[in-house]
Amino acid sequence: MRHANVLDAAGPSFGMSDTAITVYRLQACPFCERVIRTLDQLELDYHSRFVEPMHSDRNVVKRVSGKRSVPALVDERTGVTMSESANIVEYLEGTYGGEH
């Protein structure tokens, strides 16, 4: 898709310059919701990108994070990209927990 490569080239927060955190998520995925809950608790702004249930349809997540699992989080503030909800929650609380 022509515009998708524009999006990718400019980074996940393209067009959402005030939002540094992008979450790749799957609708109704409890691991994803766990990350969203943590973001909400820490009062962090985030931008959601939804992908398909089929792993084979998640090339965008693979390109960004190296694997097709969700949630995947991209934090432009720190340059961190992570998978696995437990790791992400730990990262968010460790990075932003004290400031809020």
Place this chain on the structure above:
Amino acid sequence: MANLDFDVVELPEREHVATGEVAPDFTRPLVNDEFWEDRSLSELTDEGPVLLVFYPMDGAFPATYIWKELRDRAWDETYDVRIVGCSISDPYAHRQLIEERGIDYELFSDPNNTVAVEYGVPHDLDGMTGVSEPRAAVFLLDEERVVEYAWVSGEWPEFPDYDAIEAALDEL
């Protein structure tokens, strides 16, 4: 459409967003071939002219006809324009349409049809109680979201005047 020996259903005239007006901004999930995310129309127009195409729900034959024609004309390769669609179909259906029809364009998902209402182009479907979708309609917008060209179907079905759109693109 082919010449038919009976009358095609006429849609009532109604006020819609017209040439020279600023098109209403909105935010809806915008679906591409890999994911969807909330995007606003103004974010897109900030980057350049946009051709906003309202069309009947994914799976109906007018949707297929319209996107096949737009794909074949590939205006985005010739003109400085971004082509985006809007229908009531959900993001999963949009993904399927994009994939099955080889569409290179992004599609807004507006299941409540409120964007079409804002633009004055809703169509309550007879025989599908409670379902309203956009009429086929095309709005060419400049960087300030000013409407350079507008077309709204007056019949059910009716298809855009693609040559007229092309002429409007020439004028950009």
